Amino acid sequence: MANLTLSIDDKLLQAARVRAVHEGTSVNEICRQAIENYARAANADRLRRFDELMASIDAAQRDVQPVEVPWKNRAEMYEHIIAERHPTLMKRGKGKA
Incomplete structure (x- = not known):
């Protein structure tokens, strides 16, 4: 696994640590999940656009008359x-x- 160094405001990091402790997790896990969700959103958007394109192609093909x-x-x-x-x-x- 890779390590990542972030620059973040001290007060913000402290607040994140306190909340993470209350939720039974860590700031590291919260960051990992946020990055994972961010990366997956791009793939999900690409897949959604592909599905929409395929649906429009299928719909257009139904309207085509044989020549x-x-x-x-x-x-x-x-x-x-x-x-x-x-x-x-x-x-x-x-x-x-």
């Missing part, structure tokens, strides 16, 4: 795309076969 495409497989799809983007290339390629 009819003019090709039956990947090869036909590539031919279709090339024909749209480079029509002269497809004409030259078909004449060579």
Whole structure:
């Protein structure tokens, strides 16, 4: 375990020690728990944002309607795309076969 040195007002530390004794704990344990909660809050926030993003993606996917495409497989799809983007290339390629 790592050690941590803090600068803290003497009166504040004394008040924390008195309260910790009354609660059956230590200032060290209180600080450790506070840092642990602080670190976990960042992870919990990241997880919450991820869950919200996934929920919005799922909701958007439900609204998407299937699209009819003019090709039956990947090869036909590539031919279709090339024909749209480079029509002269497809004409030259078909004449060579």
